[in-house]
Amino acid sequence: MKHSAINIKMETFIKEASRNIPVIKEYDVAVLGGGPSGVSAAISAARTGAETALIERYGYPGGQATGGLVILIVGLTDGKNPIIKGLCREFTDDLFRMNAAEKLGNHVLFNPEHMKLLFDAKLAENNVSLYYHRYAAGVITENGEIQAVITEGKSGRQAIKAKIFIDATGDADLAQYCNIPYDIRSKSGLKPVTLGFRAGGINEKTAREFMANNKKFYDELIEQAGITVKTGGWVRTLNPHEAWFNLVHEDNTDCTDCGDLTRAEILTRRKIHKLMELFKKNIPGFENGYIADTAAQIGVRDSRRIRGLYRFEEKDLSACFKDTVCRAPNYRGKGNSSVEIPYRCLLVNEFKNIIFCGRSISVEHEFLDMFREIPCCMATGQAAGVAAGIGITRNCSLHDIDTAVLREKLLSLDVIISEPTSVHPGHELIYNDN
Ligand SMILES: Cc1cc2nc3c(=O)[nH]c(=O)nc-3n(C[C@H](O)[C@H](O)[C@H](O)COP(=O)(O)OP(=O)(O)OC[C@H]3O[C@@H](n4cnc5c(N)ncnc54)[C@H](O)[C@@H]3O)c2cc1C
The missing domain is CATH 3.50.50.60 (FAD/NAD(P)-binding domain)
Structure with missing residues (x-):
C-alpha cells in the first residue's frame, strides 16, 4: 500500500476579515x-x-x-x-x-x-x-x-x-x-521523528537472549518492517511483560510542515503493526505480544x-x-x-x-x-x-x-x-x- 501525500500548493490567498478578539x-x-x-x-x-x-x-x-x-x-x-x-x-x-x-x-x-x-x-x-x-x-x-x-x-x-x-x-x-x-535544518538534515509505542505480553529475558544470539536476523526484521533509520531500541516499562519501543522512525520529516507530520504519523503507525507482526512470528518471547498503545503525538527531536x-x-x-x-x-x-x-x-x-x-x-x-x-x-x-x-x-x-x-x-x-x-x-x- 502506497501512501499518497497531499501536496498543498498555496498559490491563492483568502482575506480574513478583521475582528475583535x-x-x-x-x-x-x-x-x-x-x-x-x-x-x-x-x-x-x-x-x-x-x-x-x-x-x-x-x-x-x-x-x-x-x-x-x-x-x-x-x-x-x-x-x-x-x-x-x-x-x-x-x-x-x-x-x-x-x-x-x-x-x-x-x-x-x-x-x-x-x-x-x-x-x-x-x-x-x-x-x-x-x-x-x-x-x-x-x-x-x-x-x-x-x-x-x-x-x-x-x-x-x-x-x-x-x-x-x-x-x-x-x-x-x-x-x-x-x-x-x-x-x-532542511528536511534531509533533520533528526528523524519517531512514533513511540508500548507492547504487552512480552517475555523480555527470552527475547533478549534470542536477539543477542541472532543480531543479524533481528536487524533484518527491523528492515523488513520498513525501518531504515537504525537507532534506538526497546526497554521494559514499569508494567509486567510490557516494553516501550523507541525504534520506529521516519526521516525527511519537518515537524513544522503539517503535510510531513500527517505522512509520518500514518507511515510510522503502519510500520509498528508490521514490526509487531514480524516479532510475534519470529522472536521467541514475543509470541503473545500485542500493541498496548501508540503515542498520542509523534516524537520530534529537532x-x-x-x-x-x-x-x-x-x-x-x-x-x-x-x-x-x-x-x-x-x-x-x-x-x-x-x-x-x-x-x-x-x-x-x-x-x-x-x-x-x-x-x-x-x-x-x-x-x-x-x-x-x-x-x-x-x-x-x-x-x-x-x-x-x-x-x-x-x-x-x-x-x-x-x-x-x-x-x-x-x-x-x-x-x-x-x-x-x-x-x-x-x-x-x-x-x-x-
Ligand atoms: C523519540 C524520542 C525519544 C527520546 N528519548 C529520550 C529519552 O530516552 N530520555 C530523555 O530524557 N529524553 C528523550 N527525548 C527528548 C525529550 O523527550 C524531549 O526533547 C523533551 O521532552 C523536550 O521537552 P520540551 O518541553 O522542550 O518540548 P516537548 O516535550 O515537545 O513539549 C512541548 C509542549 O508544547 C505543546 N505545544 C507545542 N506547540 C504549541 C502551541 N503552538 N500551542 C500550545 N501548545 C503547544 C506540545 O503539545 C507539548 O506539550 C526523546 C525525544 C524523542 C522525540
Missing part, C-alpha cells in the same frame, strides 16, 4: 507549551509570586515525556556525578514516592500516566492557571513588546495578555509568529532553534560563563564531563519580554542532543521561570536582570551551576536515595 485575562507570565520545560517554567515562575498561566494544545501536561511516551529520563549525570537537580530532582523524587519510577542504570524509568497526575497536581498547588486544549496561534506585538498571545480552541479565538512570555513549545512557535530569527543573544558552539564545550544557569551532559567530551548553559542562549535580541526554554534554545545543531533531553529541558525551563519571576518582582526586562541574582536564586533551589567534582555525601549515583 476577547481577552481572557492579563497575567504576569504566560508559558506556551506544557512539556517538561513548560511545566518547570510555569511552576518556577509561580513560586516567585508571579501570576502565571500555562497554555497547552493537548488536554494533559508533559509533552513528549507523557503524550510522546518518552518514559526514560536520561542525562541526569555526567556519567558519574549528578549535573541536574533542582526541580527535576523534585519531580523524580515525587515519582519515586508515588511508586511510579525505577532506576535503570543512571536513568529513571517512569510511568507517564503518573507524570501527568503529578504535573497537574503541582501546577494546581502552585496556582498556575491552566489553559489546556488551546493552541497558541499568533501574537500581538506593539511598541517592541509582545502584548498578547492568540489562542485557538473549541472556545474560539481568544487572547491572553502577559508582561512576560515563555516559549516552551519545543518548536519555538512564538519565534515564528514574532519574526524572531531561528534556524531549522526543529526550530532560536538565534539567541548567544549561540552555544564547539568552543563552548569547556567554557565557563558568568551567566550560566544550568548544565547539560557533554556527549562530546572524554570521560565524565558536562557543559554550562548561559542565560543568553534563552534570550533573543528582538524582544525583551520573551524567553525560550527546552529544545529550541540557541545551540548549534551538532550539539542539540546534549540539550534536548528531559532533565536539561526541565533545567532551562526552571531558569526561564525564575528569570521571568525576577523580571516581574524587580520590574525589569529579561535583558536587564542581574544574572548574579538569578544564579543565587537558582542555587538556593538546588540547581547545579558549577562543575560537579564528586558525588555529594549521602547521594547515590543518580540522586534518588530510594
Whole structure:
C-alpha cells in the first residue's frame, strides 16, 4: 500500500476579515507549551509570586515525556556525578514516592500516566492557571513588546495578555509568529521523528537472549518492517511483560510542515503493526505480544532553534560563563564531563519580554542532543521561570536582570551551576536515595 501525500500548493490567498478578539485575562507570565520545560517554567515562575498561566494544545501536561511516551529520563549525570537537580530532582523524587519510577542504570524509568497526575497536581498547588486544549496561534506585538498571545480552541479565538512570555513549545512557535530569527535544518538534515509505542505480553529475558544470539536476523526484521533509520531500541516499562519501543522512525520529516507530520504519523503507525507482526512470528518471547498503545503525538527531536543573544558552539564545550544557569551532559567530551548553559542562549535580541526554554534554545545543531533531553529541558525551563519571576518582582526586562541574582536564586533551589567534582555525601549515583 502506497501512501499518497497531499501536496498543498498555496498559490491563492483568502482575506480574513478583521475582528475583535476577547481577552481572557492579563497575567504576569504566560508559558506556551506544557512539556517538561513548560511545566518547570510555569511552576518556577509561580513560586516567585508571579501570576502565571500555562497554555497547552493537548488536554494533559508533559509533552513528549507523557503524550510522546518518552518514559526514560536520561542525562541526569555526567556519567558519574549528578549535573541536574533542582526541580527535576523534585519531580523524580515525587515519582519515586508515588511508586511510579525505577532506576535503570543512571536513568529513571517512569510511568507517564503518573507524570501527568503529578504535573497537574503541582501546577494546581502552585496556582498556575491552566489553559489546556488551546493552541497558541499568533501574537500581538506593539511598541517592541509582545502584548498578547492568540489562542485557538473549541472556545474560539481568544487572547491572553502577559508582561512576560515563555516559549516552551519545543518548536519555538512564538519565534515564528514574532519574526524572531531561528534556524531549522532542511528536511534531509533533520533528526528523524519517531512514533513511540508500548507492547504487552512480552517475555523480555527470552527475547533478549534470542536477539543477542541472532543480531543479524533481528536487524533484518527491523528492515523488513520498513525501518531504515537504525537507532534506538526497546526497554521494559514499569508494567509486567510490557516494553516501550523507541525504534520506529521516519526521516525527511519537518515537524513544522503539517503535510510531513500527517505522512509520518500514518507511515510510522503502519510500520509498528508490521514490526509487531514480524516479532510475534519470529522472536521467541514475543509470541503473545500485542500493541498496548501508540503515542498520542509523534516524537520530534529537532526543529526550530532560536538565534539567541548567544549561540552555544564547539568552543563552548569547556567554557565557563558568568551567566550560566544550568548544565547539560557533554556527549562530546572524554570521560565524565558536562557543559554550562548561559542565560543568553534563552534570550533573543528582538524582544525583551520573551524567553525560550527546552529544545529550541540557541545551540548549534551538532550539539542539540546534549540539550534536548528531559532533565536539561526541565533545567532551562526552571531558569526561564525564575528569570521571568525576577523580571516581574524587580520590574525589569529579561535583558536587564542581574544574572548574579538569578544564579543565587537558582542555587538556593538546588540547581547545579558549577562543575560537579564528586558525588555529594549521602547521594547515590543518580540522586534518588530510594
Ligand atoms: C523519540 C524520542 C525519544 C527520546 N528519548 C529520550 C529519552 O530516552 N530520555 C530523555 O530524557 N529524553 C528523550 N527525548 C527528548 C525529550 O523527550 C524531549 O526533547 C523533551 O521532552 C523536550 O521537552 P520540551 O518541553 O522542550 O518540548 P516537548 O516535550 O515537545 O513539549 C512541548 C509542549 O508544547 C505543546 N505545544 C507545542 N506547540 C504549541 C502551541 N503552538 N500551542 C500550545 N501548545 C503547544 C506540545 O503539545 C507539548 O506539550 C526523546 C525525544 C524523542 C522525540
